[in-house]
Each structure stands twice: as structure tokens, then as C-alpha cells.
Amino acid sequence: MTDRQFIGKPTNRVDALEKVMGTARYTADYYLPGMLISRCLRSKVPHARIISIDTSEARQIPGVHAVITCDDFIDHGRFGFPIVDMYMLAYQRVRYVGDPIAAVAAENEESLQAALKAIKVELEPLPGLFDPRQALSPDAPLVGEKPRDAEGYPHGNLLIDYIVRQNDPDAVWKECDLVLDKEYTTMHQEHAYIETEASLAVPWPKSSGVTVYACCQSPFLAKNNIIQTVGLGSEDVRVIQPYVGGAFGGKDDTMYQTIAQTAKLALISGRPVKMVFSREESMISSYKRDAMIMHYKIGAKKDGTLMACQFHGIVDSGAYAAITPFTAWRSTIHAMGPYRYQACSVDTDVVYTNNGFAGAFRGFGNTEVCFASELAVDEIAYRLNMDPIDLRLKNCLRPGDTTSHGQKLGDDVALAECLQQVRKLSDWDRKRKEFEQGDPARIHPGELRKGIGVAAVFHGMSLGAEGKDSAVGTLRINDDNTLTLTSGLTDYGSGSRTVFTLIAAETLGINPSRIHMLRPDTDTAIDSGPTVASRATVLGGNATQVTAMRLDAILLNAAADLFHCQIVDILRDGENYIGPNEEPASFDKVVDHARQMGLTLSTEGRWNAPENHWSFESGTGKPYFAYHFGAQVAEVLVDTGTGKVEVTGYWGVHNTGTVIFPQGILGQLYGGITQGLGYALMERVDFDKGFIQATNFDEYIIPTAMDVPEIVGAFVEKPFSDGPYGAKNIAEPSLVPAAPAIINAIFHATGRRIQNLPANLERVLIGKDLRKEGSNTACKLGLHQV
Amino acid sequence: MIFDLIVNEEPIHTEAPADISLLHFLRDHLKLTGTKEGCNVGECGACSVLLDGKLVNSCLILAAQANGRRVVTIEGIHAEDGGPNDLQQAFIEYGAVQCGFCIPGMVLAGEALLNSNINPTRAEIREAIAGNLCRCTGYQQIVDAIQATALKRQEKGRRD
Ligand code: FES
Ligand code: FES
Numbered sequence: 001m002t003d004r005q006f007i008g009k010p011t012n013r014v015d016a017l018e019k020v021m022g023t024a025r026y027t028a029d030y031y032l033p034g035m036l037i038s039r040c041l042r043s044k045v046p047h048a049r050i051i052s053i054d055t056s057e058a059r060q061i062p063g064v065h066a067v068i069t070c071d072d073f074i075d076h077g078r079f080g081f082p083i084v085d086m087y088m089l090a091y092q093r094v095r096y097v098g099d100p101i102a103a104v105a106a107e108n109e110e111s112l113q114a115a116l117k118a119i120k121v122e123l124e125p126l127p128g129l130f131d132p133r134q135a136l137s138p139d140a141p142l143v144g145e146k147p148r149d150a151e152g153y154p155h156g157n158l159l160i161d162y163i164v165r166q167n168d169p170d171a172v173w174k175e176c177d178l179v180l181d182k183e184y185t186t187m188h189q190e191h192a193y194i195e196t197e198a199s200l201a202v203p204w205p206k207s208s209g210v211t212v213y214a215c216c217q218s219p220f221l222a223k224n225n226i227i228q229t230v231g232l233g234s235e236d237v238r239v240i241q242p243y244v245g246g247a248f249g250g251k252d253d254t255m256y257q258t259i260a261q262t263a264k265l266a267l268i269s270g271r272p273v274k275m276v277f278s279r280e281e282s283m284i285s286s287y288k289r290d291a292m293i294m295h296y297k298i299g300a301k302k303d304g305t306l307m308a309c310q311f312h313g314i315v316d317s318g319a320y321a322a323i324t325p326f327t328a329w330r331s332t333i334h335a336m337g338p339y340r341y342q343a344c345s346v347d348t349d350v351v352y353t354n355n356g357f358a359g360a361f362r363g364f365g366n367t368e369v370c371f372a373s374e375l376a377v378d379e380i381a382y383r384l385n386m387d388p389i390d391l392r393l394k395n396c397l398r399p400g401d402t403t404s405h406g407q408k409l410g411d412d413v414a415l416a417e418c419l420q421q422v423r424k425l426s427d428w429d430r431k432r433k434e435f436e437q438g439d440p441a442r443i444h445p446g447e448l449r450k451g452i453g454v455a456a457v458f459h460g461m462s463l464g465a466e467g468k469d470s471a472v473g474t475l476r477i478n479d480d481n482t483l484t485l486t487s488g489l490t491d492y493g494s495g496s497r498t499v500f501t502l503i504a505a506e507t508l509g510i511n512p513s514r515i516h517m518l519r520p521d522t523d524t525a526i527d528s529g530p531t532v533a534s535r536a537t538v539l540g541g542n543a544t545q546v547t548a549m550r551l552d553a554i555l556l557n558a559a560a561d562l563f564h565c566q567i568v569d570i571l572r573d574g575e576n577y578i579g580p581n582e583e584p585a586s587f588d589k590v591v592d593h594a595r596q597m598g599l600t601l602s603t604e605g606r607w608n609a610p611e612n613h614w615s616f617e618s619g620t621g622k623p624y625f626a627y628h629f630g631a632q633v634a635e636v637l638v639d640t641g642t643g644k645v646e647v648t649g650y651w652g653v654h655n656t657g658t659v660i661f662p663q664g665i666l667g668q669l670y671g672g673i674t675q676g677l678g679y680a681l682m683e684r685v686d687f688d689k690g691f692i693q694a695t696n697f698d699e700y701i702i703p704t705a706m707d708v709p710e711i712v713g714a715f716v717e718k719p720f721s722d723g724p725y726g727a728k729n730i731a732e733p734s735l736v737p738a739a740p741a742i743i744n745a746i747f748h749a750t751g752r753r754i755q756n757l758p759a760n761l762e763r764v765l766i767g768k769d770l771r772k773e774g775s776n777t778a779c780k781l782g783l784h785q786v
Numbered sequence: 787m788i789f790d791l792i793v794n795e796e797p798i799h800t801e802a803p804a805d806i807s808l809l810h811f812l813r814d815h816l817k818l819t820g821t822k823e824g825c826n827v828g829e830c831g832a833c834s835v836l837l838d839g840k841l842v843n844s845c846l847i848l849a850a851q852a853n854g855r856r857v858v859t860i861e862g863i864h865a866e867d868g869g870p871n872d873l874q875q876a877f878i879e880y881g882a883v884q885c886g887f888c889i890p891g892m893v894l895a896g897e898a899l900l901n902s903n904i905n906p907t908r909a910e911i912r913e914a915i916a917g918n919l920c921r922c923t924g925y926q927q928i929v930d931a932i933q934a935t936a937l938k939r940q941e942k943g944r945r946d
Contacts, residue, residue, distance in 0.1 A: 012878050019886030020874040020893060022820020022860030029819035192921050194824045194832055194887045245822075245887030246921050279825045495884065663881030663927070670924030671884065697829035697919065705912040705925040 005574075007506045007660050007725050014498045014517060015243070024243045027198035027215045028276045035200075035272040036065055038105040038265050041116050042285060043094035046130075046354040046690025047141065048123040050092055055102060058118040063111030065269035067119065069102045072264055077229045079256065081221065083159070083321035085145060086253060088229050088260045094123070095143060095319035096356050097690050098285035100257060105265040105273045128354040128690050129157065132293065132316040135351035143319065143352040159317050159350040160325050162332040163619035166404040167343035169297070169308035176299030176307050180380055184296065184372035185756045188316075188685035189289035189678075190694075191361060192702050195245020196277040197286065199258045201266035209236035210263045215244040216255040217360075219520050220488060220527040225256045226263050237263075241520040248675070249360035253322045254286040280695045288685055290324055290358035291316045292331065292368040296376045304386045306377070306395045308343040309404070311335040313369070315350040315358075322359030324350055330365035330460065333623045336404045337373040338415055338458035339395040344404035346619070355687040362675065363736045366459055371757065374455040374740035379753060387432065388454050388744065389423050392631075396456065406620045412728075414655035414716045415456060415629035425712055426633040426651040428452065438638075438751040446641035450648070451749025455737035456631045460624030461729055462539055462609055469609035472526040473543035475504060475551050476602035481588050483510070485517040486525040489540040495664035496536035500544045502660055503724050507548035508555070509572045510587055526604065536731075537660070539607060541724035547605030554601065558594035559585060610722060626722060628733045630654035632673070634741040635709075638749045643761035645681055645746060650711045657720035657728040669713040669734045676738020678703045684758050791852050793818070794862030804850060808842075809833045811849035812859060820860035820890045824919070831918030834891035835859050841898035843917070860890035863897060872938055873897060876931035884922035891918045896932045904940055908933060 018024035055067040070076040070091040077088030090101045102119050106112040127141040134140050135157040142148060144156030173179055199214040209232065216222050219239040226237045239259070244251065258275055266273040277285070297310040313331060317324040332348040361367070381391035396419065397403065399411040423429065435450040443449065463469045474486045485504050489496060497517045505512040518524055555577075560567045563579030570577055576584040585593075594601060614621035635649035652669055659665050682701045686693040694700035719726025739757060746764060747753050754763050762769060787804040790797070793816060802815050809826075812818045812835070821844060824832035828846040835844045836858040865871045870878065873896050883889050892915060899906060899914035906914065911932045912925070920928065 013881065013883055015886070016878040016883040017870065019883045019889050020870055020877045021864065022890040022893075024886050025819065026822070026887065028823070029813075031814075031817060031819075192919075193885070194830060194919060194921055195822070195885070196824070244885060246885040248921070279827070667881050667884055667923055667927055670926045671922045672924075674924035675921070696827050697825045698827055702919060702921065704916040704919065705929065706916045708912075708925055710908070711924065711926055 032272040036105040038275040040100035043099040046128040047126040051122040054120040058115040063107040066105045073229045103261040164346035165619035169343040172308035177302040191250030193246030196282040198276040199262045200274045201262035211238040248362040287359035289361035294372040313348040318357035320357040327365035335369045418631040418653040422653040449749040451745040453744025455740035457737040459733040464624035471539035471543040473547040504548045542607035550603035634745045636745040643765035658726035672734025680739035680742040792856045808844040808847040873935045880931040882927040882931040888920040
């Protein structure tokens with residue numbers, strides 16, 4: 001459609017001005033009179049029983065206003081979603097290095113540090129569980145909360161397990177000409193938002209209420225956690241989200257602890273309390289992308305037809321569940337990749353260990369399985385002497401196909417188009433020939449070799465059968481005829497505020513500059529569930545469109561009354577309303593008339609995602625209401641002398657539906673690919689006996705501007721009927737296929753299949769790790785700075 | 787100790803602990819919170835400021851080292867009317883801003899580059915901002931914005 005005024009047109013991000021001027025205030029930028037600073041005492045061991053915590057001496061230190069432990073919270077501050085297994089401060093046991101034990105609020109750094117040192121914690125060390133493969137063996141230490149069973153098995157270490165079932169792969173192997181049987185592993189990944197965790201709690205004068213400013217993912221979850229663990233009424237808690245310096249899924253559970261701790265400290269001390277993490281504290285204590293061990297068996301015919309897929313995955317959730325049950329479910333649903341199979345079985349076990357803890361991270365479980373399955377499918381193409389894009393085109397899901405889950409797909413599916421476009425854009429066919437395939441036996445050390453690789457992705461939209469899925473938006477016309485828009489979904493940098501503003505402006509036919517979108521605030525917005533799983537565009541966008549349509553209907557009524565005509569006779573020209581006879585009426589005039597008619601000029605719109613259903617017992621159903629599809633190609637230059645990999649070109653084509661905010665969607669694509677590039681080549685969170693090996697950006701390396709090539713992005717804008725103006729999500733799927741595309745390109749260049757991430761120098765060079773790296777010193781040093 | 791320095795063209799005379807970093811001096815004492823802390827070890831560039839026109843990580847410098855010198859923070863970068871200057875405007879127009887946390891440092895890194903090289907290649911721009919980590923944007927639109935500003939400033943230079 002070309003008659004749109006704002007959607008798909010170049011626009012500026014609504015909050016860019018404050019950000020370039022340096023006036024946008026993030027949580028740490030608030031300084032209030034009488035404000036205290038606070039910090040947690042954190043566990044320096046991976047697993048121990050807490051015998052006693054004595055804070056009496058710490059409380060006596062001058063300048064110290066409050067010291068809290070789990071006993072200061074209701075039910076010891078027990079919380080968690082979807083599984084309740086965490087505490088606001090450790091109760092009975094510490095389960096990972098960095099687990100918070102006590103929190104202190106003080107006037108200055110000296111008092112704060114003195115108090116943290118003066119807290120006496122008596123711990124009885126417990127054996128740690130560090131190898132997820134051992135989690136269910138009889139002699140494994142018990143990390144989960146359920147006791148051993150009668151035979152002594154630590155089933156409490158099994159957090160949850162999921163399946164997908166489509167016929168029986170074992171009956172199909174004999175029909176296959178090639179059966180690939182391989183194991184792949186991925187590592188934890190750190191979100192590395194440049195803004196560390198921060199919370200500021202301000203007690204209300206003369207009452208028991210508290211307002212918290214915090215950079216969290218979902219202010220409503222934060223509020224509910226305070227209500228339940230601090231014991232306040234709903235009307236006594238307000239959570240406001242200032243600007244957030246990136247989250248990528250990482251500002252949930254750790255932030256809810258921080259928020260509840262500062263709220264409690266503020267209520268006890270009667271003073272504003274701020275807590276800002278150092279980078280070391282952030283890296284040590286916050287949750288990561290989970291690490292996975294994945295076993296694939298995939299069978300194919302000589303002509304490249306994929307026949308059967310069998311998957312077994314172990315997810316290392318670390319010390320707590322956090323959101324990992326949801327991410328692991330998403331891994332399970334996406335494990336077979338976007339292909340048709342005759343038979344498929346998927347089994348995923350999620351286990352507890354003492355390796356930090358894992359939770360949400362952009363890609364949400366799909367990143368791990370996409371890496372492995374796209375490597376496996378690629379290897380099948382090479383073994384069958386087929387072009388990797390041809391093999392994918394032959395098998396990829398198309399409109400009307402039925403997935404391995406038994407879901408019949410709609411006509412929004414456009415993976416084949418994405419693959420064909422990315423093939424053209426990247427000049428794939430020419431380069432495939434030109435960079436002749438690497439053969440490890442014939443490479444001269446030191447030779448520079450080029451390679452090109454592809455990966456495809458499908459990504460279920462929103463929460464799917466993981467949870468209730470609806471969002472709410474509100475609109476109000478203010479006295480000066482500006483509009484205020486709210487959404488319960490947050491914008492931590494992804495641009496959803498701009499997307500919602502454009503949708504409202506387009507629907508109402510008014511200039512976007514009239515609309516002011518409030519930052520999320522539990523007092524003004526309506527709970528819309530967590531801002532995860534790239535829900536914002538589709539869920540929040542639809543809710544915005546619904547509320548805008550309601551307001552539009554009210555204004556059209558007023559215009560019809562003004563013009564003495566029928567609504568159908570009214571036309572719009574820019575902001576003006578045009579009736580059959582009279583002069584056009586301006587937006588302001590119509591609004592004034594609506595006021596005179598006594599109409600209420602505020603609306604609320606809710607959008608419920610279409611029904612999903614999933615049978616956890618049979619492993620079949622309709623897990624998501626729709627999917628995003630995409631394909632990416634990477635070109636690399638490998639130095640076979642050092643193992644250094646340079647990504648020299650990158651192309652991504654995604655089936656996004658209608659593009660609403662062009663600059664924003666490109667930014668999401670570039671940013672996602674860059675995080676995927678880091679995941680592929682350099683980002684490495686090792687745990688050595690529970691101690692994390694990188695605690696700041698000098699050890700945890702993320703891509704700089706020099707590591708990233710110029711990226712070419714394109715979109716297949718096949719409108720999506722359930723999306724606002726036909727739009728789909730993009731934030732997560734942009735990252736997901738990047739690592740396998742790059743690793744497949746390295747194979748093309750060198751003939752070496754790297755099956756474990758990240759592809760660091762020695763893995764590229766010789767295909768394995770030379771030495772066991774690291775010690776726990778780095779982490780211990782980091783802990784001193786915590 | 788007493789600090790005497792020029793920050794954003796304004797003389798500052800104030801007392802602060804002798805061992806305070808320039809970053810914490812700017813944030814905690816002058817409340818210039820546009821300068822951000824991302825790592826405190828000189829790796830992320832969120833704390834970038836100009837010290838006598840040179841780009842530095844303010845977390846690695848003692849405020850005492852800036853004594854008697856000129857510091858420019860993001861609050862000191864703007865057009866004459868107080869609005870965005872050409873580089874800041876380009877950041878807005880080219881979609882170079884996402885969460886915004888790295889952006890003050892990026893703008894200063896861009897200014898520092900354009901002060902010394904008015905005609906940078908894209909590779910030179912990438913090198914100039916390689917000390918500034920951005921986790922959101924993938925850098926491409928930031929490079930676009932700096933490049934576009936360089937071209938505009940060259941044109942303006944030719945006209946004047
Ligand atoms: S805070 Fe100074 S470089 Fe990161
Ligand atoms: S815009 Fe978020 S870190 Fe750069």
C-alpha cells in the first residue's frame with residue numbers, strides 16, 4: 001500500500017534527541033537529597049549451606065542505615081516465574097558464585113565497604129555440580145530443591161523436560177542414504193548491555209509506600225514481586241522505568257532482586273536508596289544465555305530430501321530456573337529448524353548446576369538450536385555434493401506446509417523468498433565457485449582463505465503456548481490537543497516507542513509529533529505481560545492500533561455530527577476532516593466539537609494473540625500463532641596461520657511483513673547480527689568450577705566497529721494478517737542465524753567443521769582446544785570490586 | 787583538594803577527594819550525567835570526554851590530571867542555539883541511536899575524529915570509534931552519521 005502517511009517512511013526515533021544531547025536520564029543518573037548508596041554481599045563459593053548470618057556489627061558502623069537478609073522479606077523473599085525457586089537474598093543455601101546474601105545501605109562508600117566486611121557469614125561448603133551431563137547421575141550433588149528419590153537419584157536436578165513427536169525416526173533411518181550423527185555445544189553468553197543494573201527506591205513521606213526507578217525489563221513484574229515479598233498493597237508501590245541502556249532479555253530476574261532489595265532498604269532507612277552494579281558485579285551475578293549440549297541425528301536421501309531428525313539436548317540452567325523453562329521450550333519447538341521431515345523426535349532436559357544461572361537472552365533458546373541444526377543441515381549438503389542453499393530450498397517450510405509439531409502454516413511463510421533474495425544479494429553462486437572449498441590436508445599454513453556460508457531461521461512469534469499473550473495500550477487527548485499514548489511493553493532501546501507512535505499516528509491520521517508516548521510506569525500503563533520474545537511490535541503494535549481505532553471512531557462520530565453527515569461520507573486530507581459540503585474541519589476543530597458533545601476522549605485497547613495449544617504429553621500442537629523467517633549469508637577471510645577469522649561481508653533477508661520504522665528495523669538487524677558475530681567468534685563465558693572467567697570487557701570481548709563488516713539488509717514485506725499493518729517482529733530472529741552462517745563460511749574456507757562455540761583461534765586452527773583455560777583468580781579479583 | 791578547571795567553557799572551582807577519577811568528578815560532583823560509566827577500566831568508551839581536545843576515557847584519568855585544563859563533555863556539544871549540532875543531528879537522522887547509553891561517548895569520538903581528519907574513510911571511522919563499545923546498533927548507522935557529517939563539513943568548508 002502506498003497511501004500510508006507515516007508507516008514505512010523515514011522517521012526519527014522519538015527519543016533520539018535526548019540521547020544525542022546527553023540529557024536522557026538513566027537510573028544511575030538520578031541523584032536525590034539524602035540518597036544512600038547500597039550494595040550486596042555476594043557468595044564467593046559456588047555451593048554452600050548457610051549456617052548463620054550475623055549483621056549486628058555491620059549495623060553499628062556509622063553511616064550505615066540498613067542491613068537486610070532474606071529474613072527481612074515475607075517467606076524469605078521467595079519469588080520466580082514461571083518456577084518459584086529464587087530468593088531476594090539467599091535463604092539456607094548459596095547456589096552460585098555471586099548469589100546475594102545480604103544488602104547494605106549507607107551514606108558513603110567507606111561505611112558501605114566497612115559494613116559489607118563486618119557481616120559475618122558462616123558457610124558449610126557443599127560439593128558443586130558443574131557438568132550438566134552429570135546432573136542426573138546418582139552421585140551428582142543435589143542442587144535442585146527436591147530431595148533424592150528412594151534409589152538415591154538426584155531427580156531434583158532435573159528442572160523440566162520437553163518433547164516434540166512426529167512419527168518415529170527409528171523407522172525411517174533405513175530409508176536414508178545418509179545419516180549424520182553429531183554433537184554440538186554452545187556456551188553461556190553475557191548480555192553485555194553497556195548500562196549495568198541499577199535501581200533507585202524512594203520511600204513515600206508519611207506512609208509505607210515506595211516508588212522505584214529501575215532499568216528492568218518488565219515494571220509490572222517488578223511491582224508484583226515487591227508486593228509479595230516486601231508485603232505492600234498494590235496502591236503502595238509504583239515502578240517507573242527511566243531510559244534503559246540495553247537489556248536484550250537480561251534485565252529480568254537479577255533486576256527484580258535488586259529492585260526488591262532497594263525497596264526494602266528504602267523503607268527501613270526512610271531515605272532514597274540507589275544501587276548501581278559495577279561491571280564486575282554485573283558479569284558475576286547476572287544471568288546469562290544458557291549453555292547447551294545438543295545431539296543431532298539427521299537422515300537424508302541422495303537427492304537432498306531431509307527425512308528424519310532426532311534431537312537430544314541438555315540445557316544448563318545453572319543455579320536457578322529464571323525464565324529458562326520458557327527458553328528451553330522454545331529450543332525444543334525450534335530444534336528441527338524450518339524444514340519438512342517425515343519423522344522427528346525432540347527431547348530436551350533442563351538441569352540445575354552451580355554454573356551461575358541462565359535466563360532470557362535475545363533469541364530465547366532458538367539461538368542455540370539454530371546454530372547446531374544449521375551446521376548439521378549444511379554438512380548434509382556438502383556430503384551430498386549439493387549447494388547449501390539448494391538443499392535448504394528443497395526442504396524449507398512453505399505456505400500450507402505442516403510442521404513437525406502438526407501445525408498447518410498460513411500464507412505468510414516466505415523462507416524460500418528470503419533464501420533466493422539473499423543468494424542474489426550476496427552474489428552467492430559466483431563466490432561459491434571462486435572461493436574454492438577448503439581441504440585441511442591441502443592448505444598451506446599461513447594461507448589466507450575466503451569462504452561463504454548460509455543459515456536459515458524460523459522463529460515463533462511472541463510467547464506462544466509459553467504463556468498468556470495479550471497487550472494493552474491507551475490513548476488520551478489532552479487539553480492542548482496533544483495525545484498521550486501508553487503501553488505496558490517497554491522500550492529498552494529496540495525502538496518500540498517509535499513503532500507504537502507511528503501506528504497511532506497512521507490510524508488516527510494525525511502528525512506523529514502530536515503524540516507523546518509515556519515511559520512505562522505502573523501508575524499510568526496497563527500490565528501487558530513481559531517485554532520478551534520480541535513481542536513488542538506485534539502485541540503492543542496491535543494493542544496500539546486497537547486503541548487508536550476506538551479513538552478514531554469517536555472523532556469520526558464528532559466530525560459526522562459537525563458536518564451533519566454520515567461517517568462514510570467523511571474523507572481525510574492530512575489531519576483535516578472533509579465532509580460532503582462544508583469547508584474542511586481541522587483536527588483541533590473536530591476534537592473541540594467532540595468535547596462539546598461531551599464525548600470521552602480517551603480509549604483503551606487490548607489485543608489478544610490468536611489461540612495456541614500445545615500438548616506437553618504428546619509433543620504436538622500449535623505452539624505459536626505464526627513464525628518469522630529469514631536467511632543470512634556470511635563471507636569470511638580466515639588466516640590459516642593464526643586461526644584469525646575476519647567477517648568480510650554480511651547479508652540478511654528477513655520475512656518481516658510490513659516495515660513500519662525503516663531505520664529502526666535496519667538497526668535491529670545490524671545489531672542482532674553483530675551480537676551473533678560475537679557469539680560465533682569471541683564471546684566466551686567459561687565457568688571453572690563455578691567461577692566465571694571473565695568479569696569485565698578486558699576479558700569478555702564483544703565486537704567493536706572494526707570487527708563488523710558492512711551489512712546489507714533486505715526485507716520480504718509479505719503482509720502478515722495478524723500483525724499491525726501487516727508487520728512481524730525482528731529483534732530476535734536477526735541474531736539467531738548469524739553464528740551458524742559464519743561457522744558454515746569458515747567450513748567453506750577451511751574444510752573444518754567447528755562444532756563448539758565460540759570459534760576461537762585454536763578451534764579454527766586445529767579444530768579443538770589446546771589447553772583447559774583459566775583459573776578462578778579472575779573471578780576472585782572481580783569479586784573484590786563487587 | 788581544590789580543583790580548578792574549565793568544563794564546557796565554564797570555569798570550575800570546587801573541592802573533591804584528591805583520588806577521584808575524572809568520571810566520578812564529572813558525574814557525582816558536577817552532576818554532568820551525560821558521561822556514562824560502563825566498565826571503569828578503560829574498555830568501553832562510555833565515559834569518553836575531550837581533554838584539551840583529545841579523546842580520553844574519563845574513568846582512567848584522575849580529576850587531578852585535568853586540573854588547569856579544558857574538559858568537554860557531551861553537555862558541551864551542541865549547536866549555537868543549544869539544539870543538536872550537525873553531528874548530533876546526523877546521529878538522529880541516520881538511526882544511529884538505540885538505547886543511547888554509548889551515544890554520548892560515540893558523539894565525542896566522532897567529534898575528536900572530525901577535528902583531526904575531515905575526510906575519513908569508513909575504515910578510518912570504524913577505527914576511530916573502536917574504543918567505544920555499542921551493544922545495540924552494530925555500528926553501521928553510527929558510521930553513516932559520522933561520514934555524512936564529514937561530507938557536510940567539507941562542503942561547508944569549501945563554501946566559506
Ligand atoms: S567507563 Fe571508562 S572506558 Fe568504560
Ligand atoms: S545504542 Fe545501546 S549501547 Fe549503543
